[in-house]
Amino acid sequence: MTSTGLTTYVGPAGDHNDRAMAAVRIVGEAMARRLGAEPTVIGTPVPSDPQSWEIELERARGPLGELAARIDAVMADGLVPVSAITRCAVALATQPVVARHRPDAVVVWLDAHGDINVPGDTTTGFLGGMALSGPLGWWDSGLGAGVGHAVLVGSRDLDPSEAEHVRSGRVELVEVGPDLGDRLASVIAGRPVYFHLDCDVLEPGLVQTDYQVARGLSLEDLHACAEAAAQHEVIGVEVGEFEGDGRATADELIAALDPLFGS
Template sequence: MKKHISIIGVPMDLGQSRRGVDMGPSAIRYAGVVERLEELEYKIHDRGDIEIGRPGKDEHVLASDGNLKFLSAVSKASEKLASAVDEVIEEGSFPLVFGGDHSIAIGTLAGVSKHYKNLGVIWYDAHGDLNTADTSPSGNIHGMPLAVSLGIGHPTLTNIAGYTPKVKPENIVIIGARSLDEGERVLIREKGIKVYTMHEIDRLGMTKVMEEAIDYLKNKTDGVHLSLDLDGLDPSDAPGVGTPVLGGISYRESHLAMEILEESKIITSAEFVEVNPILDHGNSTATVAVALMGSLFGEKLL
């Protein structure tokens, strides 16, 4: 990994329905992320937070589609984030993005993917985030960013940064899935997206899962983005998330996954999302996020 890391905070809470996740970037900073990474001899440039505009009273749902909440505000924020990430990569730095809800991945991937011919994505998450306005039970855009990045969804979102798609289905690996809507299952089968559910993690073990995921991506991609939703972990280890799902990946398994990714040297950008301090206990979820970043960036016990 590059020894220069640029942090971008995205205090976005419009992609879902539970307030408080906009404080996630501040919670992660408060948990000591800059100091932790500096101890690993990285040069850190904290670019601060993307400004997230508040929607007007008539912007709750796009009338013509009827099932996309805060579309205009989310798309504007995504354009700003895409531009910031693009600048970071142009400067030769590693983009590290803090959320905010998972809708921010739309902007992150739009900024990252233009620099790669075959970007790979590891989606570490309890959910597939492969819904569209037609399949989403809620209309919340944080359940749609992976579909959007595949070029599937409303054109305002799929064309962020002026191009689509951002990633190919054969270059995606979802790890930790345990809550999928029917429309997402159909899309996964149609597109042949590689998914390791909790069944595979339990059966194969995290070491095997990560080794297979890395082997699957390393020879056909020229960069790999890690999108880590803290709800990928079990709620007992990461309680401060908006959509907790029981039976998730353990704290230790997640550290192992990050350690294996660090050893592989394939990760070229990353984001950590869905830290909600309002729902948390003593900022423990942000502390977990920072600890996982430590492992991802090479922290060792000995």
């Protein structure tokens, strides 16, 4: 990986609780130790107050716009954006910017959930459940779109509409199981990679997360996915939904991603 622009986003993004807004700094500090870089901090934590997706999006729009400008500046300077983010909904701001700079890239989305609901089919009204479909251009968040290719990895708690999107081929799914890294590398198929990690893709208890979904990835599986991505050009990394250390620490989590960061 070439030189990086490290960012920690601590603001709101459709939060169910306040834990990620506090714990994200732990991930940012672990990234800083690995990369030898000082993060730029964007946003201000605010008390969570779960509401419908429209209200949550408007509450977060200002700081998410600041984050989008930061990612744009990083990429305009020829740096690779590496970000510690609170929630998956932050991708509504980051990924359209990445797509504008690198429309040839594929988003590799590691998440127990698909996050590809749209306003017309969401059963929960949760902003995070539409975090990838917005950048894909399936609905208008007002923060942009442009992602042309996305691959779900480890997603195993899919709503019926999300499962139908997978069956129809609108997005690809690489399931948990043997040879995970090899199967992911085959699907990436030589394209540049933007790597998104929602920590709930991991086996419950490895780190603290809002959701606990059984049959998740081990740290070894995560490392294999990072190795698969690192066989290609890695154009960015973001890590979200971390609420605290579990059986693994933030440093161990970032160590599992080490292939993404190169020498």
